[in-house]
Amino acid sequence: MFQEVEKQLLALLREGVEKAFQASSAGPVPELILNGVTLEIPKDKTFGDLSCSIAMKLSSHLRKSPQAIAALIVGSMKESQHQHLFAGLEIKGAGFINIFLARRVYDDLLRSVNEQAKDFGRTQEAGGRKLLLEFVSANPTGALSVAHARQAAVGDALANILEMAGYDVTREYYLNDEGNQIRILGRSIGLRYQELEGKSIVFPEEYYQGEYIIDLAREVLEDQSACERLRAFSDIQKEEFFMEFGTRRIMEIIRRELDAFCVRFDNWYSQKALTSAGMIEKALEEFKARGYIYEEQGAVWFRSTAFGDDKDRVVRKTDGSYTYLAPDIAYHQDKFRRGFERLVNIWGPDHHGYIPRMKAAIQAMGHDKDAMDVIIVQLATLFRKGVPVPMSTRKGQYVTLTEVLNEVGRDAGRFFFLMRKTDSHLDFDLELAKKQTQENPVYYVQYAHARICGILNSAGTMEQMEEADLALLAQPEERDLMRSILEYPFCLQMCANQLDPYAMTVYLQSLASSFHRFYDRHKVLSEHTGLTAARLFLIRAVRNVLANGLTVLGVTAPERM
RNA sequence: GUCCCUGUAGCUCAGUUGGAUAGAGCAUUUGCCUUCUAAGCAAAGGGUCGCGUGUUCGAAUCACGCCAGGGACACCA
Numbered sequence: 153m154f155q156e157v158e159k160q161l162l163a164l165l166r167e168g169v170e171k172a173f174q175a176s177s178a179g180p181v182p183e184l185i186l187n188g189v190t191l192e193i194p195k196d197k198t199f200g201d202l203s204c205s206i207a208m209k210l211s212s213h214l215r216k217s218p219q220a221i222a223a224l225i226v227g228s229m230k231e232s233q234h235q236h237l238f239a240g241l242e243i244k245g246a247g248f249i250n251i252f253l254a255r256r257v258y259d260d261l262l263r264s265v266n267e268q269a270k271d272f273g274r275t276q277e278a279g280g281r282k283l284l285l286e287f288v289s290a291n292p293t294g295a296l297s298v299a300h301a302r303q304a305a306v307g308d309a310l311a312n313i314l315e316m317a318g319y320d321v322t323r324e325y326y327l328n329d330e331g332n333q334i335r336i337l338g339r340s341i342g343l344r345y346q347e348l349e350g351k352s353i354v355f356p357e358e359y360y361q362g363e364y365i366i367d368l369a370r371e372v373l374e375d376q377s378a379c380e381r382l383r384a385f386s387d388i389q390k391e392e393f394f395m396e397f398g399t400r401r402i403m404e405i406i407r408r409e410l411d412a413f414c415v416r417f418d419n420w421y422s423q424k425a426l427t428s429a430g431m432i433e434k435a436l437e438e439f440k441a442r443g444y445i446y447e448e449q450g451a452v453w454f455r456s457t458a459f460g461d462d463k464d465r466v467v468r469k470t471d472g473s474y475t476y477l478a479p480d481i482a483y484h485q486d487k488f489r490r491g492f493e494r495l496v497n498i499w500g501p502d503h504h505g506y507i508p509r510m511k512a513a514i515q516a517m518g519h520d521k522d523a524m525d526v527i528i529v530q531l532a533t534l535f536r537k538g539v540p541v542p543m544s545t546r547k548g549q550y551v552t553l554t555e556v557l558n559e560v561g562r563d564a565g566r567f568f569f570l571m572r573k574t575d576s577h578l579d580f581d582l583e584l585a586k587k588q589t590q591e592n593p594v595y596y597v598q599y600a601h602a603r604i605c606g607i608l609n610s611a612g613t614m615e616q617m618e619e620a621d622l623a624l625l626a627q628p629e630e631r632d633l634m635r636s637i638l639e640y641p642f643c644l645q646m647c648a649n650q651l652d653p654y655a656m657t658v659y660l661q662s663l664a665s666s667f668h669r670f671y672d673r674h675k676v677l678s679e680h681t682g683l684t685a686a687r688l689f690l691i692r693a694v695r696n697v698l699a700n701g702l703t704v705l706g707v708t709a710p711e712r713m
Numbered sequence: 714g715u716c717c718c719u720g721u722a723g724c725u726c727a728g729u730u731g732g733a734u735a736g737a738g739c740a741u742u743u744g745c746c747u748u749c750u751a752a753g754c755a756a757a758g759g760g761u762c763g764c765g766u767g768u769u770c771g772a773a774u775c776a777c778g779c780c781a782g783g784g785a786c787a788c789c790a
Binding site: 203469599650 | 717787
């Protein structure tokens with residue numbers, strides 16, 4: 153189990169720090185400093201497998217040179233009973249402590265990768281805490297756009313990552329199935345329906361212009377029994393019919409789109425249900441009882457400034473209807489009531505200004521403001537041969553998730569949407585994503601996986617693999633692969649801490665690169681059966697890590713290409 | 714005006730949360746398939762890390778101030 157090794161090394165380093173404090177008669181070591189003891193993987197492999205820079209950080213505190221402090225720490229480590237973990241320790245540069253891991257640690261690493269297989273990298277760090285990840289939550293008024301596509305890709309990958317980090321994750325889609333937009337949707341379909349019946353109509357600018365509205369109207373028209381019922385309905389009943397029909401049908405489309413993109417949800421949370429359960433009134437009453445609600449100028453306000461928002465926010469308009477904030481307050485309160493300890497929301501960039509008031513709301517409920525994280529997923533700009541693809545949300549002419557999917561496929565789509573930091577803009581080159589060449593990082597990574605599978609298949613089932621003598625793996629390219637594997641748990645942990653999957657795309661490319669270099673220089677299958685067995689064992693570990701990383705991102709790991 | 718993001722090689726971007734000599738891919742030039750998949754590998758050139766000041770053992774990274782680009786700032790959802 154590799155995490156154990158990391159923990160033991162950290163413990164040794166901390167022990168060393170304590171010794172250094174004693175030697176300098178500096179009293180007990182502050183907690184902050186102990187927490188500051190971390191390991192990193194040096195970029196230059198001549199600096200060891202892992203390194204620690206704590207000696208430099210303590211220099212001014214202990215009034216000693218970093219080298220002297222490092223010497224004390226290293227001395228302490230060498231006396232410990234865990235020396236078998238490292239093959240060597242050295243002090244270099246300004247006072248870095250460089251650790252060269254023992255052969256056996258790497259052997260154990262490879263063994264645990266192959267034993268744990270799909271579970272390699274999983275930790276119990278988060279201790280099974282219940283986490284609610286809400287994402288996409290697009291209004292059911294049309295097909296999903298590229299913006300939603302990126303949110304879907306990020307959300308799904310992040311859910312996988314957080315599960316690996318030991319959270320009990322629930323993926324939820326907040327379904328905005330009532331309100332003004334839905335009303336407009338209903339009216340849009342209703343008008344198109346009349347149009348199809350031969351009536352002359354005026355179709356307002358602010359209604360949904362898309363072709364799909366006409367398709368939906370036609371669907372109703374072709375349904376005999378629906379038409380009959382409609383004839384008996386009052387205008388209000390008709391409107392309700394079209395609203396219900398529209399949201400239901402569009403949600404079916406959205407679900408299908410998400411399915412095709414392999415984005416999974418555990419729960420679909422209906423705003424309509426929330427409203428009819430009276431949860432909004434209840435939530436506002438509770439806020440009122442706590443003094444966070446007041447009336448002014450005929451509207452009802454939430455005192456969000458009490459928690460650092462710029463200004464107070466209206467929850468109930470002068471016309472008596474709620475703003476978007478009101479159901480959102482009720483919804484988030486319900487998230488906590490359902491037992492979630494940590495909330496993560498993925499929103500589009502247009503909701504950026506909305507964060508402070510939502511944070512204020514959860515504090516008004518009595519929760520810590522850090523109990524909720526909001527991730528803003530920036531827009532992706534599509535390019536085709538270097539020219540931006542025009543996008544307009546008006547007229548229903550936006551590029552949809554389905555179009556991207558049809559053009560570049562699921563794997564390239566998922567990978568490309570994750571390739572940049574989530575809160576940065578992303579340029580998505582459709583031509584590049586389609587290319588089956590080295591320029592395309594998706595294929596580069598998948599190709600490494602397929603190559604390994606090819607070798608493993610032609611090797612057949614080799615039972616001696618389990619008893620392979622891993623000491624035979626002494627080539628630099630083999631060491632590089634092991635180092636790269638070692639990095640995987642670090643990468644997963646970083647993604648979980650930063651709530652951003654993008655680092656995994658960078659990591660996988662570097663692991664694939666290490667493999668391709670190895671492949672080019674060394675043959676796995678040879679007459680030397682011992683070496684063959686050891687190399688098979690090594691590449692099996694590489695394959696497992698590649699597959700795990702790709703799976704986390706929602707990309708397939710093909711066995712042949 | 715306020716807030717967020719971005720500025721690193723000709724282009725697209727990494728840079729392990731402040732570490733060691735700033736790294737990849739593309740493009741350009743040049744090598745490598747009789748051998749487990751050439752969708753691959755290797756070599757070369759290419760840098761005022763937007764500008765300035767500060768913080769310290771140490772800054773692409775942090776703070777402040779500029780410059781440039783993108784986005785967000787409703788009794789909309």
